[in-house]
Amino acid sequence: MTDTELTVETRAGMVALVGFPNVGKSSLMNRLVEQKLSIVTQFAQTTRERVLGIDSRDGVQMVFVDTPGLVDPRYLLHRAMMHIALDVIGDSDVVLLLIDASAGVPEFGEDVMELLDRAPRLLVVSNKVDVAAAAQRERVREWSRERFNVEPIEVSAVTGEGTETLRAEIARRLPVSEFLYPEEDVSSQPVRFFVAELIRESVFELYSQEVPYSVATKVEEFRENSSPLYIRAVVFVERASQKAILVGSGGQAIKKLGQLSREKIEEFVGAPVYLDLWVKVLPRWRKDPVTLQRLGFKLPDAEQRS
Ligand SMILES: Nc1nc2c(ncn2[C@@H]2O[C@H](COP(=O)(O)OP(=O)(O)OP(=O)(O)O)[C@@H](O)[C@H]2O)c(=O)[nH]1
Ligand SMILES: [Mg+2]
Structure with a gap:
């Protein structure tokens, strides 16, 4: 490393x-990452893993x-x-605790509150202000002051209002550190x-409410060198x-x-895709x-089994 590089102070976390x-x-x-990475639906419990x-x-x-x-499990x-x-x-x-301002304030269980109280840098983010009444x-x-002694940052993920303020508040709280990932990376996953997630998002959009919750998706084969890209995926029910x-x-x-999923996947990978989609029954997988x-x-x- 040269002397000039040493003087550049970066933050990361x-x-x-x-x-x-x-x-x-x-x-x-x-x-915030200016890219569609994590799947979004109008239904609760869409995200199942860390993204x-x-x-x-x-x-x-x-x-x-x-x-x-x-x-509540x-x-x-x-x-x-x-x-x-x-x-x-x-x-x-940094922990961003998101609240849907249009839906009221949440009541967390004791174990969750304890963890949140211990989080060293917690920001309460009041989201959906575009549709919340004054x-x-x-x-x-009031809730944010009472519970966490902080002013919430008001944002709308849909219009982008407030998100630059939020970005600045996060940056101030991050430790001085070298970057944790290469600068051009958008995810480590x-x-x-993401392909499996896009199929799951499509399931939410096309089938009625009960079915998507019983669905898990998995990509079993991904041939990068073929054109179109060949992807074999399984939808488990x-x-x-x-x-x-x-x-x-x-x-x-x-x-x-298959059609809707393929369109989303093509947009994500930026190339034509052949999607080979299978449905399998996996009893009681949840x-x-x-x-x-x-x-x-x-x-x-406590619940792991081999
Ligand atoms: N009007 C409005 N709608 C929003 C905003 N942010 C999210 N939504 C909508 O709220 C719904 C849920 O959004 P998600 O981003 O999937 O919510 P989530 O918290 O990730 O949900 P889970 O993964 O199920 O926990 C979707 O219909 C979004 O379009 C916002 O700022 N304003
Ligand atoms: Mg989610």
């Missing part, structure tokens, strides 16, 4: 996005970690999701992960009846799913530790 389901965590991360998005500019590298919403899958979100809070340099915004301010719904009469539904682990979920220690 992990920035967690946490909060209730559906408050706009994934939308805000996409806005990394990296933004490097002006000597500051923010490694955003989008997380599953903090839910009903399935083992939910406990795994909770575990992921809580883990991320503990690991981050009284609702004020309510979030493989393209396969829990029951044969769900498989029938996904496929639809005469295969009409799955054809639509409740079974072995299956969940095989699908890539990290379970709380």
Whole structure:
């Protein structure tokens, strides 16, 4: 390293996005990294794993970690999701606690509050201010002062309002550090992960509410050197009846799913894609530790099985 390089001071760190389901965590991360990385739907509990998005500019590298919403666990899958979100809070340099200002203030359980209270640099972010009434915004301010003794930063992930202020507030709180990832990286997760997520997002858009929650997706083959890119992916469901719904009469539904997914994937990878889509029944995958682990979920220690 030369002397001049040593004098350049950079900042870098992990920035967690946490909060209730559906408050706009994934939308805000996409806005901050200026790229659609994490999937967004109008339904709660869309994000199931941590999703990394990296933004490097002006000597500051923010490694955003989008997380599953903090839910009351009903399935083992939910406990795994909770575990992921809580883990991320503990690991981050800055925690963004997102509130949907248009929906009112959340009531967190004791374990969550304890972790949030311990987070050294917590910012309360009041999102969706584009659709929140003045009284609702004020309510979030009061709550934020009462609970965390901070003024919330008001933003809209949809219009972009307030996000540059938020960026500056995050930057001030990041430690002086070399960049953690190469400057041009946008994520550390493989393209396969994002491809599987885009298929899952399409499932949310095309099927009615119950089905998407029973769906998991996985890319099983990705031939980078073929043109068009060849991708074989599996959509897992829990029951044969769900498989029938996904496929639809005469295969009409799955054809639509394949088309919509392929369009999204092509936009993401910037190249033509041949998507080979399969549907398989994986009974009770949301409740079974072995299956969940095989699908890539990290379970709380007490629930791991080999
Ligand atoms: N009007 C408005 N809608 C928003 C804003 N941010 C997010 N939304 C909408 O809120 C819904 C949920 O957004 P997501 O980004 O998926 O929320 P999330 O917190 O990641 O949700 P989970 O992954 O399910 O926990 C979507 O329909 C978004 O378009 C905002 O600032 N304004
Ligand atoms: Mg999300």
